[in-house]
Amino acid sequence: MYSEKVMDHFMNPRNMGEIENADGIGEVGNPVCGDIMKISLKIEDNRIVDARFKTFGCGAAIASSSMATELVKGKTLEEAWEVSNKAVAEALEGLPPIKMHCSVLAEEGIHKAINEYRIKNGLEPWEEKTPYGEHTPGDGA
Amino acid sequence: MEKKRLVYMDHAATTMTHSEVVRTMMPYLNERFGNPSSIYGIAHESKEAIESARQKVAKALGADAQEIYFTAGGTESDNWALKGVAFANKKKGNHIITTKIEHHAVLHTCQYLEKQGFEVTYLPVDAYGIVDLSELEKAITDQTILISVMYANNEIGTIQPIAEIGKIASEHEIYFHTDAVQAIGNIPIDVEAANIDLLSFSAHKFYGPKGIGGLYIRKGTRIDNLLHGGGQERKRRAGTENIAGIVGLGKAIELATADIDSHNLRIRAMRDRLLAGILGQIPHTRLNGHQEKRLPGNLNISFEYIEGESMLLLLDQYGICGSTGSACTSGSLEPSHVLLAIGLPHEIAHGSLRLTLGDANREEDVDCVLEVLPKVVERLRSMSPLYRPDQ
Ligand SMILES: Cc1ncc(COP(=O)(O)O)c(C=O)c1O
Ligand SMILES: [Zn+2]
Numbered sequence: 461m462y463s464e465k466v467m468d469h470f471m472n473p474r475n476m477g478e479i480e481n482a483d484g485i486g487e488v489g490n491p492v493c494g495d496i497m498k499i500s501l502k503i504e505d506n507r508i509v510d511a512r513f514k515t516f517g518c519g520a521a522i523a524s525s526s527m528a529t530e531l532v533k534g535k536t537l538e539e540a541w542e543v544s545n546k547a548v549a550e551a552l553e554g555l556p557p558i559k560m561h562c563s564v565l566a567e568e569g570i571h572k573a574i575n576e577y578r579i580k581n582g583l584e585p586w587e588e589k590t591p592y593g594e595h596t597p598g599d600g601a
Numbered sequence: 602m603e604k605k606r607l608v609y610m611d612h613a614a615t616t617m618t619h620s621e622v623v624r625t626m627m628p629y630l631n632e633r634f635g636n637p638s639s640i641y642g643i644a645h646e647s648k649e650a651i652e653s654a655r656q657k658v659a660k661a662l663g664a665d666a667q668e669i670y671f672t673a674g675g676t677e678s679d680n681w682a683l684k685g686v687a688f689a690n691k692k693k694g695n696h697i698i699t700t701k702i703e704h705h706a707v708l709h710t711c712q713y714l715e716k717q718g719f720e721v722t723y724l725p726v727d728a729y730g731i732v733d734l735s736e737l738e739k740a741i742t743d744q745t746i747l748i749s750v751m752y753a754n755n756e757i758g759t760i761q762p763i764a765e766i767g768k769i770a771s772e773h774e775i776y777f778h779t780d781a782v783q784a785i786g787n788i789p790i791d792v793e794a795a796n797i798d799l800l801s802f803s804a805h806k807f808y809g810p811k812g813i814g815g816l817y818i819r820k821g822t823r824i825d826n827l828l829h830g831g832g833q834e835r836k837r838r839a840g841t842e843n844i845a846g847i848v849g850l851g852k853a854i855e856l857a858t859a860d861i862d863s864h865n866l867r868i869r870a871m872r873d874r875l876l877a878g879i880l881g882q883i884p885h886t887r888l889n890g891h892q893e894k895r896l897p898g899n900l901n902i903s904f905e906y907i908e909g910e911s912m913l914l915l916l917d918q919y920g921i922c923g924s925t926g927s928a929c930t931s932g933s934l935e936p937s938h939v940l941l942a943i944g945l946p947h948e949i950a951h952g953s954l955r956l957t958l959g960d961a962n963r964e965e966d967v968d969c970v971l972e973v974l975p976k977v978v979e980r981l982r983s984m985s986p987l988y989r990p991d992q
Contacts, residue, residue: 491948494928498986514986518910
């Protein structure tokens with residue numbers, strides 16, 4: 461049911477863990493819907509120099525966290541903000557339609573972590589697309 | 602690398618067809634292909650084979666052969682029992698009583714009947730998954746035409762007080778249907794003693810083939826047909842018979858019910874050793890369902906702080922097959938309705954693992970799971986933002 465890439469990131473997750481004294485932290489999802497993701501970022505000169513995740517969730521949620529942290533590492537905050545859940549799913553060589561909501565969580569986690577950093581540093585938070593944790597499965601969004 | 606042995610612990614999902622069953626079926630897939638409705642010799646052979654299988658089923662259930670009807674499996678039988686009784690008795694009443702923990706073959710059929718104007722009461726269950734008989738009594742009205750309670754639950758293995766429910770139903774002169782799909786071969790069944798009017802069964806759950814099952818219908822029960830067409834099954838279930846399937850079902854039920862107790866002794870012992878090992882080795886773990894009133898091969902365990910599907914994926918890497926009540930395998934955001942009905946919080950329901958043992962298992966499978974599972978749980982907990990090691 462999962463692509464080889466998903467299974468690879470599930471079996472060998474990249475960037476698993478938490479950054480101590482992280483510059484931005486985003487925790488999204490809730491135990492009721494079955495996926496929770498915690499993203500922590502190390503940011504230097506407006507650039508993400510390290511990204512880590514901890515995830516409670518299915519195979520797709522864990523693989524999406526792993527891939528999302530890979531994709532944003534090294535990017536400026538502006539570039540990282542543009543990493544969509546679609547990009548995460550594509551980099552994973554696709555997700556089953558009912559699992560797309562798990563990749564949404566990764567995008568939300570990154571956004572929340574970036575905004576937490578911005579607020580902490582006296583910057584305007586950027587506008588987020590969806591309220592955290594409120595997503596429906598299979599809507600492709 | 603040496604090929605790993607498959608550790609199949611999903612017997613509640615389906616079972617491997619017994620080799621003796623396959624052997625019995627083979628002739629009916631080639632030389633004995635005759636349509637039992639025809640007039641010539643090979644047609645006779647087919648007809649006799651069907652009737653002999655019917656006898657075997659009747660014997661296993663304590664029924665009369667004329668009360669057994671073959672269907673395409675548990676789903677069709679449940680649909681037939683519920684829709685058939687509802688539509689045939691709607692002048693008498695429009696109320697049906699069932700439980701919150703039935704299989705979807707019953708629940709979705711009930712939801713359909715609600716759209717057709719019937720009223721359905723979904724009885725709650727206690728923390729172990731057992732229906733409360735006083736709640737059942739209270740739910741009965743003069744409109745109640747049918748009570749449907751499953752014999753044993755497919756997820757948590759809980760066995761219901763079927764004889765008591767049958768007694769209540771018969772005292773109120775209400776038809777009683779039970780989905781016994783998980784019970785055959787695990788619990789001795791006697792439709793007379795338990796006052797059962799309709800009983801669903803499915804061959805692939807007791808080492809028979811898939812796509813074949815049946816419905817016991819007590820003589821005199823008012824029930825409409827579900828499938829309309831030819832005059833097969835004494836004009837009650839149209840469609841050319843799945844002869845090989847029926848023959849296989851007959852053989853399978855004979856084998857599965859020949860000596861239920863000693864057969865299950867081995868499986869129950871392995872299950873109990875597995876349970877003790879898991880609860881002993883892995884903290885923050887609990888058994889779902891009832892300790893004793895439980896199918897002999899069933900284990901359903903929740904592991905806190907982790908999610909079921911990822912557990913299954915990792916177990917699969919070791920050749921271990923299980924199942925889960927987590928939402929992410931069901932395609933909805935809701936975890937198993939059964940686990941919610943016994944009162945589990947969502948996050949605990951998401952972390953459930955069902956292992957169902959059966960004929961495929963040996964002691965070494967238990968050893969294998971006891972070696973692998975603690976590592977799998979530990980690994981996922983180390984990834985979980987909910988878990989603090991000092992908890
Ligand atoms: C309790 C119960 N009822 C009904 C069914 C459906 O049976 P079948 O797969 O034969 O349609 C199942 C099988 O999953 C079951 O476990
Ligand atoms: Zn998920």
